[in-house]
Amino acid sequence: MPIRPTDNPEILNMRGLNLFHYSYSNCSMRIRLFLDEKGIPWNDHFIDLRAQKNLTEEYFAIHPQGLVPALVDDGVIVYESADILEYLEEKFPEPSFTPDTAEGRAELDKMLEFTRSGHFPVIKTWAYGRNNKPTKTPESMHKLEVLQKDNKWIVDFHKETMAEGGIAEEKILAAEKILKGMFADLDDRLSRHEWILGDQMTLADIAWIPQYALFQRNNFPFEPYRHWIDYVARWQKRPAYVSAIGNHMPGSMELPY
Numbered sequence: 001m002p003i004r005p006t007d008n009p010e011i012l013n014m015r016g017l018n019l020f021h022y023s024y025s026n027c028s029m030r031i032r033l034f035l036d037e038k039g040i041p042w043n044d045h046f047i048d049l050r051a052q053k054n055l056t057e058e059y060f061a062i063h064p065q066g067l068v069p070a071l072v073d074d075g076v077i078v079y080e081s082a083d084i085l086e087y088l089e090e091k092f093p094e095p096s097f098t099p100d101t102a103e104g105r106a107e108l109d110k111m112l113e114f115t116r117s118g119h120f121p122v123i124k125t126w127a128y129g130r131n132n133k134p135t136k137t138p139e140s141m142h143k144l145e146v147l148q149k150d151n152k153w154i155v156d157f158h159k160e161t162m163a164e165g166g167i168a169e170e171k172i173l174a175a176e177k178i179l180k181g182m183f184a185d186l187d188d189r190l191s192r193h194e195w196i197l198g199d200q201m202t203l204a205d206i207a208w209i210p211q212y213a214l215f216q217r218n219n220f221p222f223e224p225y226r227h228w229i230d231y232v233a234r235w236q237k238r239p240a241y242v243s244a245i246g247n248h249m250p251g252s253m254e255l256p257y
């Protein structure tokens with residue numbers, strides 16, 4: 001689990017649960033949703049990605065890739081949204097968001113793994129590709145190149161969004177194909193039970209519902225996935241969805257059809 005050792009006194013002295021997050025970030029939504037569903041108070045550190053507030057030496061001292069979210073829990077740094085979820089679930093086990101069978105836990109592991117390995121090549125490629133607006137300026141690209149010494153792949157991703165024509169259409173379509181397969185699978189699961197892995201909410205639900213907010217904004221073709229749409233409508237009635245997602249991203253309170 002990415003727990004990052006630090007000897008930085010400012011970070012070590014941070015008390016309580018400190019969440020570094022951004023309103024429109026689907027990865028940040030996961031953590032806000034988890035905390036609000038469990039009713040756990042947290043200290044709000046808003047990192048305005050549009051204003052490139054992640055591109056500072058101070059923030060890179062917390063998150064080694066300068067991404068959101070990051071958590072500092074009484075001086076302990078945890079990053080990667082899936083790892084933060086697992087860390088918090090261990091610390092706050094009630095009510096449980098962990099499936100109670102070994103098979104369910106294996107399914108959950110696979111779904112969480114996708115948020116790690118699939119974020120840039122699939123989720124972000126599709127969202128940035130369809131949004132078609134680079135979020136970096138030449139000046140912030142320069143800052144990014146200086147700060148991202150060990151993560152050239154992040155620099156290369158943003159360079160591609162800035163190239164003429166943006167991300168190549170075949171890459172966006174390849175990502176869309178994977179996502180359609182994921183939503184077909186989720187839709188099938190949701191035709192059989194109320195939550196993704198059964199009759200109980202788990203980290204799989206917390207990790208996946210934020211994709212709706214992000215993709216709906218860029219008109220993902222959700223129409224074939226009727227059970228998924230009903231599931232979104234059920235989520236939208238939950239106070240934690242409203243506080244963690246809806247209030248941060250107005251379009252996420254609408255349904256596409």
Ligand SMILES: N[C@@H](CCC(=O)N[C@@H](CS)C(=O)NCC(=O)O)C(=O)O
Nearest residue numbers: 025026027067068080081115116119
């Ligand atoms: N796999 C990581 C992805 C983190 C990530 O890419 N975060 C995005 C927001 S969702 C970000 O910070 N983007 C800023 C950038 O790319 O400069 C996670 O789940 O935490």
